[in-house]
Structures are given as C-alpha cells and as structure tokens.
Amino acid sequence: MRVNKSVVWDFFSRSENYKVNKKATCLECNENVKGSGNTTNFVTHLRTNHESVLAKYLTAKLQQQQQIARAACPPSNQQNNQTSNVSANTRSQSKK
Numbered sequence: 001m002r003v004n005k006s007v008v009w010d011f012f013s014r015s016e017n018y019k020v021n022k023k024a025t026c027l028e029c030n031e032n033v034k035g036s037g038n039t040t041n042f043v044t045h046l047r048t049n050h051e052s053v054l055a056k057y058l059t060a061k062l063q064q065q066q067q068i069a070r071a072a073c074p075p076s077n078q079q080n081n082q083t084s085n086v087s088a089n090t091r092s093q094s095k096k
Contacts (some may be wrong), residue, residue: 007060008039011046011053028053 012024012033022035026045033045046054 006039007057007064008042008046010060011057012042026050 011027013027015023023032025032028050033042035041046057
C-alpha cells in the first residue's frame with residue numbers, strides 16, 4: 001500500500017484505478033475530481049467549493065511541515081545552541 005505524503009488525501013479518496021485515470025472522490029461532496037499527477041487540482045477543488053474544508057487542509061499541511069522541520073532539527077541540537085548562546089552572553093557580560 002502506498003503511503004500518502006500529502007494531507008490532501010485526508011479529504012479525498014483515490015479511485016480503484018487511480019494510477020490509470022488519476023481520479024479521486026471528494027469526501028465532502030462525493031464529486032469525482034481528475035488529477036494530473038500532483039495534488040493541485042484537488043486543492044483547487046477544496047478552494048473553489050469547500051472554504052471551511054480548505055482551512056482544515058491548510059492547518060493540517062502547516063502541522064505536517066512543522067513536524068518535518070522538527071524531525072530535521074532534533075531538540076538536542078536546539079538545546080546545545082541555546083546553551084552556547086547563554087555561555088557566550090555570560091562571557092561577554094563578564095568582560096565588561
């Protein structure tokens with residue numbers, strides 16, 4: 001089974017033969033939307049027809065991006081940077 005990378009798939013269901021016809025069904029209105037190999041048409045459908053669902057999509061996408069950013073920069077590195085900054089500030093203040 002394919003892992004869905006885009007959160008747009010929380011709002012659409014791929015057709016059984018998605019690889020061939022690139023169609024997915026909107027879970028809000030059950031309309032079949034034709035894709036083109038990316039998720040642009042599906043997001044456009046949400047933007048055009050479902051403003052409140054689009055807001056949920058954008059929130060979920062932001063959360064996904066934040067998770068990816070946190071995974072790329074583990075907290076231990078952030079703590080080390082903060083400790084270094086505190087030490088540098090302490091040294092500069094003691095020189096005064």
